[in-house]
Amino acid sequence: MLTVRAPATSANLGSGFDVFGVALERPADVVRVSKADETTIEVTGAGSQYIPEDPEKNTVGAVADALDAPAHIEIDKGIRPASGLGSSAASAAGAAVGLNRLYDRGHTREKLVPIAAKGEAVVSGDAHDDNVAPSIMGGFTIATDDGVTQVDASIPLVACLPDIVVSTRDARRVIPEQASVEQLVETVGDAAMLTTGMHRDDPELVGEGMYDSVVTPARAELIDGYEAVRTAALDAGATGVTISGAGPTVIAACHERNQRAIGSAMLETFAHNDVDAQVYQTRIGAGATVF
Numbered sequence: 001m002l003t004v005r006a007p008a009t010s011a012n013l014g015s016g017f018d019v020f021g022v023a024l025e026r027p028a029d030v031v032r033v034s035k036a037d038e039t040t041i042e043v044t045g046a047g048s049q050y051i052p053e054d055p056e057k058n059t060v061g062a063v064a065d066a067l068d069a070p071a072h073i074e075i076d077k078g079i080r081p082a083s084g085l086g087s088s089a090a091s092a093a094g095a096a097v098g099l100n101r102l103y104d105r106g107h108t109r110e111k112l113v114p115i116a117a118k119g120e121a122v123v124s125g126d127a128h129d130d131n132v133a134p135s136i137m138g139g140f141t142i143a144t145d146d147g148v149t150q151v152d153a154s155i156p157l158v159a160c161l162p163d164i165v166v167s168t169r170d171a172r173r174v175i176p177e178q179a180s181v182e183q184l185v186e187t188v189g190d191a192a193m194l195t196t197g198m199h200r201d202d203p204e205l206v207g208e209g210m211y212d213s214v215v216t217p218a219r220a221e222l223i224d225g226y227e228a229v230r231t232a233a234l235d236a237g238a239t240g241v242t243i244s245g246a247g248p249t250v251i252a253a254c255h256e257r258n259q260r261a262i263g264s265a266m267l268e269t270f271a272h273n274d275v276d277a278q279v280y281q282t283r284i285g286a287g288a289t290v291f
């Protein structure tokens with residue numbers, strides 16, 4: 001048997017819609033795999049009551065198929081589904097890394113990204129690499145049709161998860177079909193600034209680049225209190241704030257010294273809007289780890 005800890009992730013980061021992603025030090029899913037004649041799945045932990053154990057419907061079933069690696073797969077969810085923290089992607093990433101090792105398939109981490117994305121597609125309806133890439137490779141990742149580029153970074157982050165459910169399908173339905181040239185120019189500038197900030201491990205540059213005027217404003221409508229929470233986090237010292245993945249988690253980049261104050265400000269502001277929430281003081285961290 002092998003045990004893999006697969007981290008939560010935050011995709012998009014504002015300017016990098018469907019391209020940028022980061023691995024978070026916490027929370028994480030723990031995936032245990034052992035060889036079997038056919039694939040069976042057992043799910044426990046956060047939100048497990050909403051996750052099907054049928055291999056045809058669970059994200060890890062498609063991964064086991066793609067690797068021709070039947071197994072008993074136990075998933076201990078540390079990441080609630082529909083959180084915007086790459087919950088299904090982490091399970092898929094953990095299964096891909098674990099089964100690749102268990103069956104000695106010899107795929108590189110980069111090669112495992114599209115395999116894990118097939119599992120993602122089972123639940124989200126579309127294969128997005130932007131969450132599975134950082135969960136497998138760690139750090140900051142740029143996932144395009146040409147493959148994945150990875151940068152080690154260690155920016156402090158605060159992720160605030162409100163007690164609201166936003167499905168990826170709903171969050172994709174509200175995306176505007178068109179953007180202006182002005183928005184395109186602005187987004188390119190922000191994405192370049194963010195990427196440079198990751199290379200320099202500079203929270204100020206990363207925060208400035210976390211802006212997006214196309215997708216994020218449309219999705220903010222699905223999160224009660226989003227604008228107030230964003231403003232409160234910025235007032236408490238965040239260098240940038242945006243929606244994590246498809247939401248509803250709100251994610252802030254910052255200096256470590258401000259993490260606690262930002263977390264408290266976000267929680268209090270959601271509470272003022274009658275929304276319960278929980279906060280993770282975290283940072284960009286490693287990819288899936290085999291024990």
Ligand code: HSE
Nearest residue numbers: 011018128130245246
């Ligand atoms: N980039 C995706 C989105 C992440 O924001 O919809 C969820 O898979």
